Amino acid sequence: xxxxxxxxxxxxxxxxxxxxxxxxxxxxxxxxxxxxxxxxxxxxxxxxxxxxxxxxxxxxxxxxxxxxxxxxxxxxxxxxxxxxxxxxxxxxxxxxxxxxxxxxxxxxxxxxxxxxxxxxxxxxxxxxxxxxxxxxxxxxxxxxxxxxxxxxxxxxxxxxxxxxxxxxxxxxxxxxxxxxxxxxxxxxxxxxxxxxxxxxxxxxxxxxxxxxxxxxxxxxxxxxxxxxxxxxxxxxxxxxxxxxxxxxxxxxxxxxxxxxxxxxxxxxxxxxxxxxxxxxxxxxxxxxxxxxxxxxxxxxxxxxxxxxxxxxxxxxxxxxxxxxxxxxxxxxxxxxxxxxxxxxxxxx
Ligand SMILES: [Zn+2]
Numbered sequence: 027x028x029x030x031x032x033x034x035x036x037x038x039x040x041x042x043x044x045x046x047x048x049x050x051x052x053x054x055x056x057x058x059x060x061x062x063x064x065x066x067x068x069x070x071x072x073x074x075x076x077x078x079x080x081x082x083x084x085x086x087x088x089x090x091x092x093x094x095x096x097x098x099x100x101x102x103x104x105x106x107x108x109x110x111x112x113x114x115x116x117x118x119x120x121x122x123x124x125x126x127x128x129x130x131x132x133x134x135x136x137x138x139x140x141x142x143x144x145x146x147x148x149x150x151x152x153x154x155x156x157x158x159x160x161x162x163x164x165x166x167x168x169x170x171x172x173x174x175x176x177x178x179x180x181x182x183x184x185x186x187x188x189x190x191x192x193x194x195x196x197x198x199x200x201x202x203x204x205x206x207x208x209x210x211x212x213x214x215x216x217x218x219x220x221x222x223x224x225x226x227x228x229x230x231x232x233x234x235x236x237x238x239x240x241x242x243x244x245x246x247x248x249x250x251x252x253x254x255x256x257x258x259x260x261x262x263x264x265x266x267x268x269x270x271x272x273x274x275x276x277x278x279x280x281x282x283x284x285x286x287x288x289x290x291x292x293x294x295x296x297x298x299x300x301x302x303x304x305x306x307x308x309x310x311x312x313x314x315x316x317x318x319x320x321x322x323x324x325x326x327x328x329x330x331x332x333x334x335x336x337x338x339x340x341x342x343x344x345x346x347x348x349x350x351x352x353x354x355x356x357x358x359x360x361x362x363x364x365x366x367x368x369x370x371x372x373x374x
Contacts (some may be wrong), residue, residue, distance in 0.1 A: 036095060051327055112129055129144045149179065
């Protein structure tokens with residue numbers, strides 16, 4: 027993928043652990059991606075630990091590196107994460123319950139050279155987005171629209187977890203007391219309207235294509251029913267964006283998660299919904315939310331990259347990645363833009 031590793035280079039591993047897949051990247055000291063792998067997740071103890079360990083070993087093998095070169099291992103993991111203790115609990119999709127799993131202790135034992143960091147999966151998504159979009163030290167929210175809906179925050183360069191690890195669970199903010207029953211037990215949660223699951227309920231597909239892609243394709247062909255469902259979904263996403271913006275006033279809101287892979291067609295309808303909602307509200311208009319949302323490049327492994335940057339101190343790392351002038355600078359000859367270059371390469 028890139029130049030051979032320098033002897034003795036210190037490496038950073040980042041893993042984004044999902045219910046079905048683990049996405050993992052290996053970064054060198056200049057934040058080049060030197061290897062990336064995806065493998066399926068085994069659930070419960072000790073399966074999960076084995077999946078993580080073998081993903082790390084596979085990365086090292088691809089890059090020709092040794093475990094002794096590992097400077098850090100960062101994990102982004104769903105559930106209630108105690109980042110200070112390195113423990114995860116209630117990761118229902120991973121088969122980890124109340125008893126919890128001390129990921130830090132377990133990995134530290136296997137990879138004694140590395141510092142181990144454990145963080146909420148949405149916060150590492152937010153960290154990765156800051157790095158990938160070349161945004162420097164700003165306040166950012168990462169809005170993950172997938173099976174469910176949740177947000178991660180990076181505030182002043184640091185992930186925000188909350189007192190109980192539940193910051194950003196906006197999918198379970200009740201918005202309609204008479205709405206549908208949610209998996210969490212409440213009624214009318216935001217994610218019953220804004221999620222891939224919500225789309226699938228309203229737009230059933232006959233083939234294997236995911237419902238959001240099928241819906242947007244049908245709407246693009248002019249199917250009026252599809253346009254209605256799509257536009258109602260966009261109104262919901264815009265409402266979620268307003269919630270995040272009005273409660274946290276972050277500079278940028280990045281759309282992530284599986285549904286965001288719809289790309290520009292999603293961005294277009296959401297921006298239109300935000301503009302429509304701002305008409306008639308001087309307050310909303312002044313916030314210019316349609317100009318503050320961003321998409322990640324598809325397949326960019328943002329959360330794994332964010333996990334690899336844990337402990338690097340974004341204050342130190344992001345300026346390295348971001349010393350092109352401002353967001354979206356093109357064609358800058360800086361040697362520090364390899365990460366974005368890698369991403370662009372994997373995109374095409
Ligand atoms: Zn809920």
